[in-house]
Structures are given as structure tokens and as C-alpha cells.
Amino acid sequence: VVKTITEVSALKSHRDSLKESIGFIPTMGNLHSGHISLLEAAFTEFQTVYFSIFVNPKQFGPNEDFAKYPRTLQSDLDLISRSVEKYPGKQVIVFAPKDPAEIFPSGQDLKISVTGLSTLLEGAIRPGHFDGVATVVYRLFDFVRPAKAYFGLKDYQQCLVIKQMVKDLTLPIEIKCLPIMRDSTGLALSSRNQYLSPEQKEQSLLLSRALREVISIIDGSRTNLTKAKKQMDDLKTDKNWNYLELRDADSLSENISNSQRLVLLGVYQLGATRLLDNLQVEVK
Ligand code: AMP
Numbered sequence: 478v479v480k481t482i483t484e485v486s487a488l489k490s491h492r493d494s495l496k497e498s499i500g501f502i503p504t505m506g507n508l509h510s511g512h513i514s515l516l517e518a519a520f521t522e523f524q525t526v527y528f529s530i531f532v533n534p535k536q537f538g539p540n541e542d543f544a545k546y547p548r549t550l551q552s553d554l555d556l557i558s559r560s561v562e563k564y565p566g567k568q569v570i571v572f573a574p575k576d577p578a579e580i581f582p583s584g585q586d587l588k589i590s591v592t593g594l595s596t597l598l599e600g601a602i603r604p605g606h607f608d609g610v611a612t613v614v615y616r617l618f619d620f621v622r623p624a625k626a627y628f629g630l631k632d633y634q635q636c637l638v639i640k641q642m643v644k645d646l647t648l649p650i651e652i653k654c655l656p657i658m659r660d661s662t663g664l665a666l667s668s669r670n671q672y673l674s675p676e677q678k679e680q681s682l683l684l685s686r687a688l689r690e691v692i693s694i695i696d697g698s699r700t701n702l703t704k705a706k707k708q709m710d711d712l713k714t715d716k717n718w719n720y721l722e723l724r725d726a727d728s729l730s731e732n733i734s735n736s737q738r739l740v741l742l743g744v745y746q747l748g749a750t751r752l753l754d755n756l757q758v759e760v761k
Pocket of ligand 1 (some may be wrong): 503504506511512514515537627628629655658666667668713
């Protein structure tokens, strides 16, 4: 059972009518199995799941793909319906505002900024991006009041930003960050993959392969880090990398001398399309 709501007032009154706790999944639509994996995780814990589909203007830079970001509401709703059918007794409330003014009414002047984390890596390349993400997620949390919200580790830094926001605002929401879904070639699923030409699709394999290669060199041992960094330097002679960085998995700090968990984050750019991926590793 899928119900679609397009207005904040209707969303709030629907939420007010529910006594139970609910799970929430915020997305920008153009859904694929990565999004559906979040929905299925929410079904294991909640009878009612709220799912938002909103291409958030605030998280796009002036020269980014906001206008041409794929908007496929009908097929998204069909995909959600087919998924819910496999889970008898579950219901999904899709919140798909038609007008950004529903979420950001004119006259409102709010920005949530997780200042430190948001300036690193993706934030350095896309100034203001994580402020846009944090602000929209905060607004949605306020409307939906979920017990748990589900995000994908594909956007690793985003998960950390949202966790930090929830902690700093002491919101009573648990943030779940779930594994990256990939296609059969290893490429992390993304709505932006459809921008790739067949030739770029071929080249995109390099990204996940490179990450796996570096992680296997590390092989769980700090003593291999020098060798791994050498390999990263070799890889980075390819100018398509926006970055390829080994960081502390919790803070994203470059100083990893005491870190037990590391994350290798890579962005590989093909034409205008930036492909994000990452892998974590524990080291002793
Ligand atoms: P988006 O619609 O791209 O904003 O993504 C909505 C949510 O789905 C975010 O929490 C993403 O991290 C998550 N997501 C996107 N792609 C994947 C994937 N390949 N595997 C798992 N989660 C994903």
C-alpha cells in the first residue's frame, strides 16, 4: 500500500494521526536497488515507512545538474509499489512535493551547517553542498519525526554529516548507514550513472577496481600503509580522479596514525559525471 502526499500540511496531519514510531528514507528519486535496499531495511523494523522524493535545489551548486537531474516520479512510485507488495502489512507514505516552496517557503531563512566535516573532500569541491543536505534533511526530520532514518554509505561523508547534525541538535533519531549496492561490474548504483556513455561506462570500472586494489594492499595491517599510499600515488597520475584519499573513518581526518578504521574515498570524473565510491578497512 503506497500513499502519495505532495503537501507539507497533509504530511504533517498524516504524521499526527499515527501513534506508532516510523522509519524514514530521504531521496532525490530516480530510484534504483540502492534506494530499495534502504526501504527493505526499514521494513524489517517498521510497519509504516515514510519515503521522500525531492530534488533539493539547495544541495546543487550553480553550475551543477539540478535542472537536468532525472525526475521519474511515476516509475519511482511503481518501483516502490512492487517492493511493498513483497512485504504484506507494510505501508509506505511517499512525500513528493511538487514545489520546492513546500519545504523552503519564501521568507524562511534557515541554514543548518555542520561546519567542520562539511568543508572536507566533497565539501571542498562542492561548497555549500552539505549545508544544503543538512538543511533539507533537518526540515524533513521535523515534518516526519522518524525513530530511525536510513542512508546509504555510498554517500559516506553525507552519513557522517547527518550523524553529527543529529548528535549536535540532540534529535531523538537513530541514523542507519547501509552498504553500497553495486551493479554486476562493481560500479556503485547511482542515478547519475545514466549520464555515462557506453565508453565511459567501460572506463567507470576503474573506480571500484582501484579501491579494491588499495584495500587489498592494506590487508588489515598498518605496516602496509606505505605501500598502499604508493599505489594511490600511481593511480592518481590519471587526471580523472577528483580525489582518492585514505582517511580516518569517523572524523575523515588525514591523520590516521591512531585510527583503527579507515575509509578510502574516491571520486572519479568522466566528462561532467562525478562517480563516488568508498571502501572501509580496519587496521591493526
Ligand atoms: P539520492 O537519491 O541519490 O540522494 O540517494 C538517497 C539515499 O540513497 C542516500 O542515502 C544515498 O546514500 C542512498 N544510495 C544511493 N545510491 C546508493 C547505493 N548504490 N547503495 C546504497 N545506498 C544508496
